[in-house]
Amino acid sequence: MKVNSKKTVRLSLVLSIFLIALTALTPGDRYFEIQKNLDIFATLYKEVNTYYVDDINPNKVIKTGINAMLSELDPYTNYIPEDDIEDYRTMTTNQYGGIGALIGKRNGKNMVIMPYDGFPAHENGLIIGDEILAVDGIDVTEKSISEISKLLKGQANTKVNLTVKKFGAKETSDIELKREKITIDNVPYYGLVTNDIGYIKLSDFTTDAGKEVKDALVELKSKGATKVILDLRGNPGGLLSEAVNVSNVFIPKGSEVVTTKGKVKDWNKTYKALNNPVDTDIPLVVLTSSRSASASEIVAGVMQDYDRGVLVGQKSFGKGLVQATRPLSYNSQLKVTTAKYYTPSGRCIQAIDYSHRNPDGSVGKVPDSLKVAFQTKNGRTVYDGGGIDPDVGVQQNFLAPITVSLVNKSLLFEYANEYHLNNKQITPAKDFDLSDAEYEKFVSWLSTKDFDYTTKVEETLDKLKDIAMKEKYYDEIEPQINALRKQVMHNKELDLRKFKSEIKFMLEEEIVSRYYLQKGIIESSFDHDPDILQSVKVLNDQARYNKLLAN
Known part of the structure; x- marks a missing residue:
């Protein structure tokens, strides 16, 4: 059965335009191979669209193909279709129109997990544990969190009606809220840990991250802080320019912060601190974890390379890559890795191997033979090739x-x-x-x-039993296994x-x-x-x- 030939023609035309644009930027000796493979892709899609037994969704099929192609490159080069543009903007700006609350599932129920202080959800009395049953009359009990999030978001100053079951209440209640422009702070908290030690939690690197850190440090000093902790744990990174601005709070104007190098030589650039710092002498500790990535690692690397502060915690994630967004047709975009970045000592902390990482996503142990040594300002030895090692390591505590x-x-x-x-x-x-x-x-x-x-020891004993039975040793060691099981039974x-x-x-x-x-x-x-x-x-x-x- 032939289906939707117009869509096939339209897709072929788009691919042809893409081919012309791509080949204009490609060396001549690769022209034929590129043209051949794009032609294969277009004709393959046309045949599948024409002859496959069921109707196919062009958007879904092509998106799957694009994502599979990009996954061969690195984890950070992504296709952003038009439908996902708003989510991407929210991620990069920390701004959206909504009620200002984190929603999540608890025991199968859609609940308020965290209302943000001062925004509509909080101001209208929504608290942690309130169950959301309907949004604008639409039953959401069986919907996913992403579906509910889309219903809650909208233009600022528009109204949204929620049907909520307050924790401990038997009856439901209807609440009308007015959406606002929600801006989530890069610095969700700063305060004094002790009388003279200030603490700044930096959770993102979106617009104004540098200003927020600067303002926080100024206020902490006014309250008596003579030392400071900058917490970058779990910070996934963000705008490179804000990594420069945050670093600039602690290092002199004119200091080199980061250098980017990629295929397009005109884009290679060295970024320097452009402003007067707040304090270049205040004792500083920077906290890092295995989920401190990208811009977080730039800041941590800068502080370490200039011997500006002591790094405490765990080895960072190991993402030394820079991404840029490129516009595509039909309001879609490509987020593409364009360069690697290098800290002032000259090292790139990009993990050498994309594929072999720890369960939390961080880089595993990199062999010494693959590392290159660099020197900090004071002559300390630091290494490239897989995250930034803390100066003082702290063992992660795993929960029982x-x-x-x-x-x-x-x-x-x-x-x-x-x-x-x-x-x-x-x-x-x-x-x-x-x-x-x-x-x-x-x-x-x-x-x-x-x-x-089930404890890990109990799981291990179960595996040992299975292996022993397969290899016909179980009868001989059964008493020992049962004795161990009795001893470790939780x-x-x-x-x-x-x-x-x-x-x-x-x-x-x-x-x-x-x-x-x-x-x-x-x-x-x-x-x-x-x-x-x-x-x-x-x-x-x-x-x-x-x-x-x-x-």
Whole structure:
């Protein structure tokens, strides 16, 4: 059956125009190969469109083909169709029209996870744990979070009606909100960890990131900060220009920040600090993690190369690439990797291998033979080829299986909602501490909840049993396996005691968020966050701080 021949002709025409444009930029000796393969692609699509047994969706098929082609290059070169342009703009600007709330699923229900302070959701009384049932009369109970998000977003000053079931309420209620232009701060929090140590959390590098860091540092100094922690953990990066601006807060005007080098020589550029800094001497710790990427790594690398601050935490992600967006036809765009960037010492921290990464996406261990050594301003040795190594490493703490189960089953989330319902107020976030008696109430509350789990040791024993049975050794080692299983068999009651401290810390953060939102979570972490505790130690030991930055 022949279907939609007009679409086929139109697609062939678009491909032909694309071919002409592409070949104009391609060396002559590659012209034939490019023309041949594009012709194969066009004729292949035409044949599939004509003869395939079912109707095919041209947009879906072509998008799949484009994405498969780009995936052969690197993970950051992406096709952005017209339908996704708004989401891309939101990601790069941190601005959108909406109600100002993070929505997520908890136990299959669509709930408010975090209302942003001062925006419509928060101002109209939506709180964490409220369930969203309908948007403008459209039932959303079976819809995905992305579908609900699209319904909630819209032009500023337009109205949206929500049907909500407040936590603890039996009846539903209708709430009318007026959408606003939502701008999410790059710096969601800054404050004092101690009387003289300031803390700045930088979560993105969208427009004005440099200004926000500058303003935060100025205010912290006015409040008595003589040392500062810049937290880049989990920051995925963003605008290269803002990486320059953030670096400029701490290094002198005219200092080289980053150099980009790519195929198009005219685009190669060295970026320098253009403004007067806020403070080039204040003792500085920069926190990094395996998810600190791109612009975060530029800032961290600059501070390390100039010996401007001590890096604390974990090896960064390892993304030393620069992307630019190029316009395509029909309002679509291509985000394409155009260059690699190099920190002032001359190193590129791009992970050598795109394909072999840790489960969290970060680069694994790079063999020493593949690394190249570079020198910081003071002569310290630093390396390229796979992220930035911290000056002071802090081991990541992995959660116990029982804690993971409590999180995954939303039991900490649910208990925090109940706690908030029954307690109108709590102490300030920094001071909040769940008493032993209150923890016992939580343990008692859990007694009727299902949160079974399997430990890694139990999983390993199961695998050992399977292997032993396949290789016919099980009868001989069955008594030993059963003895081990009995010894390591988890007990929920015992685990709630054994891992009390980490469960208690996470529960405290959940509870604090109900009263003080995102800022409360950050402040609540100060007394148990290993990276922050280590940073405070470094900043309070001037001799050690100086030694870490010396040759």
